[in-house]
Amino acid sequence: MTIDENILLKHLTTFKIGGLARYFCVAKSVADLKEATTFAKKAGVPIFVLGGGSNVLISDEGFHGLVIKMAIQGVKFEDDGNYVRAIVSAGESWDNFVSEAVKKGLWGVENLSGIPGTVGGAPVQNIGAYGVDVSETIESVEIFDTDNLGTRNLSADQCRFRYRDSLFKRPDGKDYIITKVSFRLAKEGKPNIFYKDLNKYFTLPGAPKSSIEEIRKAVLKIRSAKFPPLDKFGTAGSFFKNPIVDNGILEDLKKKFPEIPSFPTDDGLVKLPLAWILDKVCGSRGLKMEHVGLYERQPLVLVNFGEASSHEVLVLADKVAMDVRDKIGIKIEKEVRAIGEDRPPAKYRTGFWTLAYIYLPKITAVIQFFGWHHFRQNYLIGFLKSNKSPEDLMRHLNSKGYSRAHLAWKDKGEVFSVRKIVRHDFQYHIRFFNDYEIRGHYEYTAESHPIGHLCEAVFTDPKDYFDHLLYGYVEK
Numbered sequence: 001m002t003i004d005e006n007i008l009l010k011h012l013t014t015f016k017i018g019g020l021a022r023y024f025c026v027a028k029s030v031a032d033l034k035e036a037t038t039f040a041k042k043a044g045v046p047i048f049v050l051g052g053g054s055n056v057l058i059s060d061e062g063f064h065g066l067v068i069k070m071a072i073q074g075v076k077f078e079d080d081g082n083y084v085r086a087i088v089s090a091g092e093s094w095d096n097f098v099s100e101a102v103k104k105g106l107w108g109v110e111n112l113s114g115i116p117g118t119v120g121g122a123p124v125q126n127i128g129a130y131g132v133d134v135s136e137t138i139e140s141v142e143i144f145d146t147d148n149l150g151t152r153n154l155s156a157d158q159c160r161f162r163y164r165d166s167l168f169k170r171p172d173g174k175d176y177i178i179t180k181v182s183f184r185l186a187k188e189g190k191p192n193i194f195y196k197d198l199n200k201y202f203t204l205p206g207a208p209k210s211s212i213e214e215i216r217k218a219v220l221k222i223r224s225a226k227f228p229p230l231d232k233f234g235t236a237g238s239f240f241k242n243p244i245v246d247n248g249i250l251e252d253l254k255k256k257f258p259e260i261p262s263f264p265t266d267d268g269l270v271k272l273p274l275a276w277i278l279d280k281v282c283g284s285r286g287l288k289m290e291h292v293g294l295y296e297r298q299p300l301v302l303v304n305f306g307e308a309s310s311h312e313v314l315v316l317a318d319k320v321a322m323d324v325r326d327k328i329g330i331k332i333e334k335e336v337r338a339i340g341e342d343r344p345p346a347k348y349r350t351g352f353w354t355l356a357y358i359y360l361p362k363i364t365a366v367i368q369f370f371g372w373h374h375f376r377q378n379y380l381i382g383f384l385k386s387n388k389s390p391e392d393l394m395r396h397l398n399s400k401g402y403s404r405a406h407l408a409w410k411d412k413g414e415v416f417s418v419r420k421i422v423r424h425d426f427q428y429h430i431r432f433f434n435d436y437e438i439r440g441h442y443e444y445t446a447e448s449h450p451i452g453h454l455c456e457a458v459f460t461d462p463k464d465y466f467d468h469l470l471y472g473y474v475e476k
């Protein structure tokens with residue numbers, strides 16, 4: 001197995017967003033997992049396991065550790081009386097497995113047809129759709145423990161499955177990599193078509209009989225009308241979980257919104273459909289901000305319409321969460337896992353830097369008053385296009401993860417100066433001037449290498465990057 005460096009992750013996710021992995025490998029066996037884990041321990045970097053990348057939002061800053069792409073293959077069906085045990089390796093495609101089970105007439109996972117991702121990713125968030133959760137058919141899960149480099153089986157109970165949740169999302173499951181999942185599938189089964197859309201499908205005049213094959217067909221058809229096509233748009237499916245509240249909260253909500261739907265859970269609480277809340281209460285259906293938005297046909301789904309940054313997605317997600325909190329007082333949780341840091345890195349959010357951001361600009365202003373640094377730094381990117389305003393440029397840069405550069409000289413004629421931190425210690429720094437000139441460079445951050453920053457130990461012109469970033473905003 002080879003361990004590569006600086007691999008772009010965006011193409012390995014369905015959101016089509018994400019920066020570089022510091023280290024990257026593809027694991028095809030447990031032996032590969034051992035090798036990868038040993039490497040990460042020696043290098044002192046964290047591990048992130050990537051399945052199909054359909055439930056993650058990877059930061060544009062990338063992941064400063066080892067990404068292990070799970071590719072262990074293998075499917076085995078064992079007869080067990082009225083049941084068949086399917087033992088499936090974690091790197092298998094989830095939907096290929098469902099298709100195979102349906103072809104064999106084995107009941108249990110047909111309602112989960114069409115969900116992207118791997119078999120190993122399915123237990124992590126206990127995938128569910130059309131009234132069925134995968135935990136209902138999981139018998140056990142084989143895990144590789146990165147702590148002691150051994151494998152062992154966990155029973156379904158030990159996996160502590162809940163609504164879109166499991167042990168693997170919690171701190172005590174953080175050392176486990178799923179290598180195989182055992183499913184108990186029934187030779188004879190009853191159709192589970194109580195879910196509204198499925199029920200409607202099978203009760204229309206001329207509808208087919210709800211055989212296992214027809215249920216799969218129906219689910220695939222309903223899903224294709226609800227989710228954006230992955231070859232056109234980036235998405236990770238539902239971005240948020242449906243909120244679960246107690247009956248008291250539901251009764252209060254009903255006073256204001258009498259028609260609010262609700263579904264009782266096994267533990268005496270109620271699940272509220274967030275799509276309904278976003279649509280009917282917040283009026284957010286079709287909400288769009290720059291390159292991201294809520295999918296017109298399903299407001300729970302956040303969509304990357306083009307070249308969206310991870311920061312843009314998080315800004316929209318924050319807005320949606322704030323709207324829900326303001327309108328009905330409920331805090332909603334992300335279903336999608338955000339990987340890597342949003343800016344600025346945590347180490348720059350300390351009390352020291354907060355004070356430095358306030359006082360250092362004042363000190364540099366005094367120094368500059370006495371004549372120090374009275375020019376423009378290299379490199380010229382171009383000029384702002386006449387059909388764009390400085391505010392348009394600022395909004396565009398903000399949406400790409402740029403924020404005010406506090407620790408910087410004020411260049412001659414400067415209107416504003418913004419930066420984006422990458423790879424922890426470096427930054428892209430862009431300045432806009434009163435004659436519409438735009439200049440920018442790549443360098444050490446002042447926080448990470450104060451002397452290196454001041455002496456311009458690294459000071460380069462990432463021309464292709466700026467051309468791409470400012471396409472439509474700059475003329476040469």
Ligand SMILES: Cc1cc2nc3c(=O)[nH]c(=O)nc-3n(C[C@H](O)[C@H](O)[C@H](O)COP(=O)(O)OP(=O)(O)OC[C@H]3O[C@@H](n4cnc5c(N)ncnc54)[C@H](O)[C@@H]3O)c2cc1C
Pocket residue numbers: 014048049050051052053054055056070090115116117118119120121122123124125126127128129168176177178179227228235236237238337
């Ligand atoms: C269009 C679309 C529709 C979707 N519809 C649904 C739906 O109906 N219901 C639903 O529940 N979800 C849905 N999802 C979400 C997603 O498909 C599932 O959560 C899927 O199971 C994620 O699997 P993955 O292999 O892509 O995991 P990834 O996205 O690669 O990873 C997700 C998380 O699981 C961890 N992980 C992955 N593999 C392993 C492993 N082998 N061992 C340990 N940890 C691992 C990762 O570290 C990460 O934390 C949808 C997504 C999209 C894009």
